[in-house]
Structure formats: structure tokens, C-alpha cells
Amino acid sequence: MVAITNTTSLTFLKEAIDTTLSEAEASLEAFAEERGDAANLDQCAGAFHQLRGISQVLELNAATLMSEEMELAAEALKRQRDRALIQALGNAIVLLSRYFEYVQLKDSALPELLIGGINELRRAGGKSLIQESHFFSVDLARAREPAAGPGEPAALVEQGRRLRHMYQVGLLGLLRGDNRDAHLKLMARALQRVDRLCGDCAQSRFWWVARAATESLAVDRMVITPARKALLAQYDRQLKKLVYDGERALAQEAPLLLIKESVFLASLGSGATDCAAEVRAVFGAGQGISDADLQRELALMTGSRGSVIRSVAGALKDEINQIKDTLDLAAQGVADTDYAAVAGGLRRVASTLEMVGKEQEAGVLRQRADAIAGWPADTDVESADFHALVDDLLAAENTVASLERSLAPSDDVRRDATNSNISLYQLDDARMTVVGECRAGLALAKRSLASYMDNQWDPMHISNLPGTFATISGGLMFLELERACRVIAACRRHIEERLLRGDQPPGQPAMETLADALTGIDYYLESMEERKPIGEGVLDVSERAVAELGYPVTGQAERGGPESDRG
Structure with missing residues (x-):
């Protein structure tokens, strides 16, 4: 944070600032209601001009820029009435007021706090967004250190289209709002490959910082703002140049603004990866x-x-779990059961379900609560009535599970059960266990392949992989992930035929491509594990990788991928 040296001045001016902002807000509301009185906009523009001067005196650069944008927005409204711009201007007044309060209370200025508000105004006015690094100062003349290795520019030109496709799959998923972590990891992996292959060229420094920025976004779980999405889209445009211009593109320097923005994002991270730390x-x-x-x-x-909704679902789940624990103890004969208390719990669950529009399910629970309220403590747990109580509780639990599912897109874990007497929570847990075992198998395979390369292609280190892949395939079949299963089968054939029985070492590029295929499957499974669907685009990446190895997957050619050579 940047400590400000003129907090005392801000304190003296704060009342005038608040008055000016209140007057501007009133004038803007009057303009919106009276449908076009230019005098109101003149008052708004004058107030914003005054705030700009005050901000300059206080050396609050972000407030100065925002006041300027607000003044320009007021002037633009004189020429053309725009509801979106009026809304954005009203939001900006509130945000600027809170920023002045923040600076006064915290005795520090974070100009980055106003970047979003400034960009909202500019977007509403049809202007381009400013970069998040607008207030960031750095010496862009510094060279990459350590220097890039020799690289393989020819291999990069050859693999550029596939690596861009890998990046685009991740970018498309990110823009759609799907599993951000897995998609960012996929994008970071693509840039990592580009960075390694480009070698010591004019663009080397750009791909280095772009990789660091993307890895920081992924590893540190940074928020994906509109400005950051725009930067990631710029990376794709640079990849497009690489695909079409080849080594000529590598000889050209990337725009310094992209480098500055990338360095800024890396500075916001923890430096957890080697590239980001460098x-x-x-x-x-x-x-x-x-x-x-x-x-x-x-x-x-x-x-x-x-x-x-999430809070309500959590509370319902806790209440139901307490009732289940009570009934479990009753079934075991461990303690006397207070069925009046159980009935009270059912009524509380029913009341909450009614609040979220589940009247039918709530009615069933109320009827069951009335029926059991007078049960004696020694009620027969083998009776039909007791089993009916358990069934109603299971139905209520599945209603809550469905409520939670409504908060996120459907995925391969939260697949509907065909048997209504199965707990959705338990079914999800069983599938999750299989997902975890498959990911553990992939992690073992990656370690074995790394040892294989580190030990001069000694096949002893991968002799166990056919069995490992057979186990993974079994898990994927259980999960009904047919495409992933076919990719794993192709990887297994490649290892058996080329690595274990082959006459020549496969070479680094082939091993990287094999790793791409396995990584795509791992990211897909990770998205299931985190309950954040990533979409099947990542499977396109894996299928293209095994096809490049010479083991095309059935149906892969017909499906194609989202890469657009025109975009």
C-alpha cells in the first residue's frame, strides 16, 4: 500500500468532497428523471471538475483520473442520452465516495481499487479499457535472467497450431465462466511449452513474462477481471501471429504494454512457480x-x-444430519430416542424448504412429523413406519442436494441417480473416490515417465505403466467417461509399442506431447473433483496430442476443436 502524506488535508476537505458528490448525485438523478435538462449535467460536470482539482492537490492519482472520466461522461450525456452511461456514472459517484472514505480511514492509497470503476465508465462510454498496471511503475528495459535456452524454433512452428488450440480451449472455458483453475492451468501449460521452444529470440522475454502472469493467475487463484480477460485474449493474438508468421514473428518484439501488464500480474502473485519468481x-x-x-x-x-441459497442449503444439511445421527443410534439400540425432538427437527426442515419454494416436499415432512411425534422411545426400528421415516428423510436430503446442485452447472460427478432410494450425497462420494484413484494413477504415471527420461530412457522405470493405465481405464469406465478412456488406451498403446518395445528413444518432443495428453485428462478429472465443470474442450487437447503421437482416437477427426484460424 502507498501511504499518503496529506491525510490531514483530506480530513479538512472531506466535508466539501462529500457535499460536492451529493450535489452531483442529485443533479444526475434530476437529469435522469426530467429526461434531458442540460443544466443538471452542467452542474454534474462542474462538480466532477472540482473533485479532479481536489484529488490533484491530495496527490490521489486514481481519484484524479476517475473524476476526469466522470466529467467526460457528463459531457458525453449532453450529446447523447445513454441509460447505461447514466447507471455507470451513478455507480462511479458511490465508488469514489467510498474511496475517499477508505483513504481517510486507512491512511493509504491503493489506486488499483478504482481501476474497475474507471473501466466500467469507459466501457459504458464505448472507450477501450485501461490496463490494471496503469499506476504501476517498472523498468521495462531489463533483460530476461537467466537467459533463455537454445530452444527449438522449428519445432515451435510445427507445434504452434496445436499449442494455440490448447491455449484457446482454456481461454474459451475461462470466458464462459467454467472451471477457472483447470482452464488457467491448461493455458499456462501451453505458454510454458511456447516459452521453452522459442529459445533466445526477440519475443523470448514476452513469452517468459506471459507465462509467469498466467501461472500466477492459476496458482494464486487470482480474480479474473475484465482487464485480465482482455490481456489473456491478447496472448492468443500473439499466438496467432506465431502460427501464421512462424520464425519471423519470433524475431519481432511484443508490445511493451503487454509486458508491463504481465509483470504487474506476476507482482500480485506469490512467486510460487520458478518462472514467476524469476x-x-x-x-x-x-x-x-x-x-x-x-x-x-x-x-x-x-x-x-x-x-x-448456499447458506440455506448448508443449514438444511446440518439439520438433516443431526436427525440421521439420532435415527442411527435408534437403529443400533444405543440410546432411547426422543421422537418428539425428531418431529421438531422435521418441522424446522419443512419450514426452511417452504422458504425456498419446496412446498410439496415440506408437506410430506410435516405429515411425517405429525405421525411420529407421539412415538415411544422403544419404537420397533424394523417396522414399516420407521423405514418410511428413513425414506422421507432420504428424500429430503436429496432435495437439499438438488438445491445445492442448482448453484453450479451439472457435471460428471453430480449425475442424477436412476434409483430414488440412493442418497445423492453418497453416490457423489463414491464417484469422487473413483476420481481420486484415477488422478493418483495419473500422478504415478507422470512420475514414472519423469524417471524414465532422467535415467537415460531406462524402460525399467515404465514397466509398470500398462497395468497402471489399465486401472485408470477401469475407473474411467465406471465414471462413464468414454472419451477420456479412449485417450488413456491410446497412451497405453503408445507406451507399450514405442517406449517399451521401440528400438530408439522417443525424444523430448514426443514425451512432452504424451504429457499433454495425460495432463488434459488430469485437468478434466480435477474439475470433477473440485465440482467446477471444465467442459470437454480439454479432451480435444488430449485427443489431438495422442493423434500427433500416431494414435488417433476414434471420432476425434469428426469432432474437431474450437480453434479458429480466423480469430
């Missing part, structure tokens, strides 16, 4: 605020909201 060390950009700190301060300034 970038932070070279540019001296690792001692400032982290993205987690930035988001926490932004939430402090603007307030935050949670999911009411």
Missing part, C-alpha cells in the same frame, strides 16, 4: 500488495455479498 526478481516487482490483499481491501471498501 520475473519478480528481475523486475523487482514482488514486495507490494498481493492480489488477495487487493481483493480484501476492495471488499472492505465496497462491501461483499454471499449466496443466500
Whole structure:
């Protein structure tokens, strides 16, 4: 954070600032209601001009820029009435007011806190977004250190189209709002490959910092803002040039603004990857605020909201679990059961279900509660009535599970059960166990392949892989993931025919391509494990990788992929 030296001045001016903002807000509301009185906009523009001057005196650069954008927006409304711009201007007034309060209370200025508000105004006005690194200072003349290796430019040109496709799959999923972590990892892997293959060329430094920025976004779980999405899209445009211009593109320097923005994102991370740590060390950009700190301060300034539905579902699940524990003890004959208390719990669950529109399910629970309220403590747990109680509780639990599922897209884990007497939670847990075993098998396979390369292609280190892949295939069949199963089968054939029985070492490029195939499957399974669907685009990446190895998967050619040579 940047400490400000003129907090006293801000304190003296705060009342005038608040008055000016209140007057501007009233004038804007009057303009919106009276449908086009230019005098109101003149008052708004004058107030924003005054705020700009105050911000300059206080040396608050972000507030100065935002006040300027607000003044320009007011002038633009004189020429053309725009509801979206009016809304954005109203939001900006509130945000700027909170920013002045934040600076006064925290005795520090974080200009990055206003980037989102400034960009919202610019977007509403049809302007391009400013970069998040707008207020970030760094010496862009510094060279890459350590220097890039010799690389394989020819291999990069040959593999560029597939690596761009890998990146595009991740970018498309990210823009759609799917599993951000897995998609970012896929994008980071593509840039890692490009960085290694490009070697010591004019673009080497750009791919180095772009890789560091993407890895930081993934590893540190940084928020994906519109400005960051725009930067990631710029990376794809540079990849497109690489695909079409080949080595000529590698000889051209990338725009310095892209390098600056990439360094800024790396500076917000923890430097957890080797590449990010190198970038932070070279540019001296690792001692400032982290993205987690930035988001926490932004939430402090603007307030935050949670999911009411998620809170309700959590409370229902806890209540049902307590009732289940009571009935389990009754079934075991461990303790006397207070069925009046159980009935009270069922009524509480029913009341909550009614609040979220589940009246039919709530009615069933109320009827069951009335029926059991007078049961004696020694009620026969083998009776039909007791089993009916358990069935109703299971139905209520599945209703809550369905409520939770409504908060996220469907995926391969939360697949509907064909038997209504199966607990969805238990079914999901069983599938999750299989997913975990498959991922453990992939991790073992990756370690074996790494040992195989490190020990001069000694086949002893991969002799266990056919059995490992057979186990993974069995798990994938259980999960009904046919495409992933076919990719694993292709990887197994490649290992058996080329690595174990082959006459020549496969070489680094082939091993990297094999790793791409396995990584795609692992990311897909990871998305299931985290209950954040990634989509099947990542399977396209794996299928293209095994096809490049000479083991095309059935149906892969017909499906194609999302890569667009025109975009």
C-alpha cells in the first residue's frame, strides 16, 4: 500500500468532497428523471471538475483520473442520452465516495481499487479499457535472467497450431465462466511449452513474462477481471501471429504494454512457480500488495455479498444430519430416542424448504412429523413406519442436494441417480473416490515417465505403466467417461509399442506431447473433483496430442476443436 502524506488535508476537505458528490448525485438523478435538462449535467460536470482539482492537490492519482472520466461522461450525456452511461456514472459517484472514505480511514492509497470503476465508465462510454498496471511503475528495459535456452524454433512452428488450440480451449472455458483453475492451468501449460521452444529470440522475454502472469493467475487463484480477460485474449493474438508468421514473428518484439501488464500480474502473485519468481526478481516487482490483499481491501471498501441459497442449503444439511445421527443410534439400540425432538427437527426442515419454494416436499415432512411425534422411545426400528421415516428423510436430503446442485452447472460427478432410494450425497462420494484413484494413477504415471527420461530412457522405470493405465481405464469406465478412456488406451498403446518395445528413444518432443495428453485428462478429472465443470474442450487437447503421437482416437477427426484460424 502507498501511504499518503496529506491525510490531514483530506480530513479538512472531506466535508466539501462529500457535499460536492451529493450535489452531483442529485443533479444526475434530476437529469435522469426530467429526461434531458442540460443544466443538471452542467452542474454534474462542474462538480466532477472540482473533485479532479481536489484529488490533484491530495496527490490521489486514481481519484484524479476517475473524476476526469466522470466529467467526460457528463459531457458525453449532453450529446447523447445513454441509460447505461447514466447507471455507470451513478455507480462511479458511490465508488469514489467510498474511496475517499477508505483513504481517510486507512491512511493509504491503493489506486488499483478504482481501476474497475474507471473501466466500467469507459466501457459504458464505448472507450477501450485501461490496463490494471496503469499506476504501476517498472523498468521495462531489463533483460530476461537467466537467459533463455537454445530452444527449438522449428519445432515451435510445427507445434504452434496445436499449442494455440490448447491455449484457446482454456481461454474459451475461462470466458464462459467454467472451471477457472483447470482452464488457467491448461493455458499456462501451453505458454510454458511456447516459452521453452522459442529459445533466445526477440519475443523470448514476452513469452517468459506471459507465462509467469498466467501461472500466477492459476496458482494464486487470482480474480479474473475484465482487464485480465482482455490481456489473456491478447496472448492468443500473439499466438496467432506465431502460427501464421512462424520464425519471423519470433524475431519481432511484443508490445511493451503487454509486458508491463504481465509483470504487474506476476507482482500480485506469490512467486510460487520458478518462472514467476524469476520475473519478480528481475523486475523487482514482488514486495507490494498481493492480489488477495487487493481483493480484501476492495471488499472492505465496497462491501461483499454471499449466496443466500448456499447458506440455506448448508443449514438444511446440518439439520438433516443431526436427525440421521439420532435415527442411527435408534437403529443400533444405543440410546432411547426422543421422537418428539425428531418431529421438531422435521418441522424446522419443512419450514426452511417452504422458504425456498419446496412446498410439496415440506408437506410430506410435516405429515411425517405429525405421525411420529407421539412415538415411544422403544419404537420397533424394523417396522414399516420407521423405514418410511428413513425414506422421507432420504428424500429430503436429496432435495437439499438438488438445491445445492442448482448453484453450479451439472457435471460428471453430480449425475442424477436412476434409483430414488440412493442418497445423492453418497453416490457423489463414491464417484469422487473413483476420481481420486484415477488422478493418483495419473500422478504415478507422470512420475514414472519423469524417471524414465532422467535415467537415460531406462524402460525399467515404465514397466509398470500398462497395468497402471489399465486401472485408470477401469475407473474411467465406471465414471462413464468414454472419451477420456479412449485417450488413456491410446497412451497405453503408445507406451507399450514405442517406449517399451521401440528400438530408439522417443525424444523430448514426443514425451512432452504424451504429457499433454495425460495432463488434459488430469485437468478434466480435477474439475470433477473440485465440482467446477471444465467442459470437454480439454479432451480435444488430449485427443489431438495422442493423434500427433500416431494414435488417433476414434471420432476425434469428426469432432474437431474450437480453434479458429480466423480469430
